[in-house]
Amino acid sequence: MTMPAPALPEASAAPGGRPPDAGSVGRSPGRLTWMRFRRDRTGVLSAFVVLFFFVVALAAPLISMAYGNDPYTQYGQEREGLLNEFGYPLLPNGGISGEFWFGLEPGLGRDVFMLLVYGIRTSLLIAAAATLLTTLIGVVVGLVAGYVGGRTDYLIGRGIDILLSFPSTLFFIAFMPVVESLFVSPREETPVWLRTVSLITVLTLFGWATIARLLRGQVLSLREREFVEAARITGASPARIIFKELLPNLWTPIIIQSTLLLPAFVTAEAGLSFLGVGIIEPTPDWGRLIQRGAEVYRDDITFLLFPGVSLVIFVLAFNLLGDSVRDALDPKTRR
């Protein structure tokens, strides 16, 4: 599926980028931001939720050890009396029991709790890596294009045009077999790391253009301001102007963009996996769990419930967190 076009962020920070001093005690802007953030209860709660998801993802093997099951063993197939003849769990509520906390997967009979934990790990790893890279490349390219202008801006601009008009999903479907035939012998399995790296590469390749275009526009309006001119007159190098004068004013759009990107990448990755070019079985995947859930929900609603609810919570918390951070950085836009 295509990624939804990110919405334009609200107007950027005040000239100078320095939030007005609060009170008479001298506090650094960072400290002020932190104080404002801590006062925002929704923000703090969301931060904990997001943190929790990342901890779960990172600690998946430890959880598996403590819990006693793993995401690959087909419990329902190995043991009699767990699944019926159609492959659905025999116990009510999707086969929830003391041994299988979130029940069993219909068909193969794997442990849903473990599938979810490991699926979150896969999806978050890919989405987080792609978001980081996208933001990094987008910020650098956007800043350079906007600040340097002229020919450079023109070339980068046309490059971005091409990328934005490119059907990324189609590209990936065509790209993956080429990568496989280049790097994998026909009698070997495609390694999971190759799939992961390709996914991250392609998501990044088509993701950075939007963020770069956005920042270029912001920089264009900022670079004519007095504080930039002042810096230039005092003999600051372009690098210093870009990273010390311009960048601090751009945190708001950057943070909003990347908090929107991360959940979008999680869903994009799920979509590709569904089309058979992303992460495939037996590697657990969050998005694929939900897709499978949507197929069997009439007979086993529980199987859709856990991955679905956890994804809703995660996306919601991540977006709220982004809002709160933005508010904390820039109190003027506070509602």
Added chain:
Amino acid sequence: MRYPRKRAVTAVATLVAGALALSACAQGGGGGPKTTNAAPTRTQDAQAASKVKVGTAEDSKGPAAAEPGATKGGTVNMIDRDDFTHLDPARIWLNYYMTASKLFTRQLTEYKLAQDGSLTLVGDLATDAGTTEDGGKTWKFTLKDNIKWQDGSPITTADIKHSFERIYADFTPEGPPYAEEWLLPEGKKYKGPYDGEHLDTVEAVDDKTIVFHLNSPHPDFNFTVAMTGYGAVPKKHDTKEKYDKMPFSSGPYKIVSHVTDKSMDLERNEHWDPATDAIRNAYPDKWHMEFGVQALQSTDRFIADNGADKQTLTFHNPVATERIQQVVGDPELMKRTVQGLTPFTTFYNINNSRVKDVKVRQALISAFPMQQVRQLQGGELGIGKFASTIISPTVLGHEPFDLYGQQTKPQGDPEKAKKLLAEAGQPNPTIVYAYNQTPTQEKVTVAIKTGLEKAGFKVVTKPLNPATYYDAIGKLDNPYDVYWSGWATDWPTGSTAITLTYDGRKIAAQQPNYSHFNDPDVNAAIDKASAIVDPAEAGKAWAALDKMIMEKAPIIPEFYQSYFGLYGSGLGGVKFHPVTGEQYPNDVYVKQ
């Protein structure tokens, strides 16, 4: 006949929020009966086509036996996944196209489906099921009186001769290969009747009598000509390539419109005389067909049973795997189902040109986790019975045997496989399993990999694009060791189950012999079995051949496929047809 690619499950990715909203109103999840006691009203065995018999001239006389309680009139709707890519009889070798053709194409012979599900081969355009006096080398058919094309002109032997000659033309490569091979005189090249050259082997003696001179004895040639692939095409209205879009009707309906991939509409052909037709009842006035409906969608529409969907059936779409449990658990829905054993068998080809050691091949069969594979695809109702032979129970003379314990230990026997691998001296052979990449097959692959690894195999899985799956495995030098395919007999005798798929002399690229099995003894035995005239004797010979081939383990038999379908509550006379393995259109009527 060719097997359609495994149906790709293309459920639309549902947005999380939407899915959750839906789930709130769905019935409580999980839990279910361990086994279902909903005994099918007709057992699948009773419907097996092996009960087929050859009818007499009396059986071939029209009109067709009336369906109890049937009334004339109304419109029947048909929804299915695909459009009919081919309608020209000479280009049809797929059961789905054959089912549609039953409404507007007639052949020399055809199967009559009785109320109890038994089949009789009777004359369709011919007065009887054909006669031969020299053990199947020369076949004589006599045409009925009053048989007409949709423009009212009579169907003559010149038309029939033309229909058989045009199968040699360049534009009809898709049809069945049998008559094309058997009617060609030794050493002759023939390119169809269009440049004035004709075949002497198809002899139109007079307006009513046609004689076929085959180049070798084929005692079941009267079954061959029952295939839609040998349906009648009018000499006067043969539009060559264009005929595929708009065939000229000889049956009870004619095509009034056909929008590719969208819809097709049929209306009565007033020149069709029911008194000449022993098979077709043709109760409804019109047929309206719509394409592009996936199995899950059509199942949900039949379950909902709203509006015009009440008068709707599907030819091929089965009950979606995800809904089988629901349908089986609802006696009201079970009343509207058709089920039966199709002529299709499915199997995993072992690439015999790569896996040369017979012990390794036998170990593969022993270790294969068939039960897990079946459970993932809908169990016995959804996909079929465990197979352990090449010839399916629907074939005349089928003899059950189980060389590798596939019936007794369907979950796989890793211990036995380990022993075989040890005897072969390769305890951990690497097996590349190539599969059709659909969500269901991905899961099936996980089960296969787990099962084979228990026996010590090192399994490499290779996903293949569903659109080019058969092309990829059809290459002679393909790098894979195991890959799935399916096959069905074209008529219910053993010859078409074995000749095209296990005759080593027929190995070629993109041919059905995907396992590249070539054994001189088997090749000789095939020739011997093909020449046996007596059907019962021939059946025994084919069954013996089946066992002889399976001892060499060229394939891993998977399922004798079953069909399980639903239809709307406003229709009657919807039946399962054992030869096509689909819903049967000729006795359908709209309930008044």
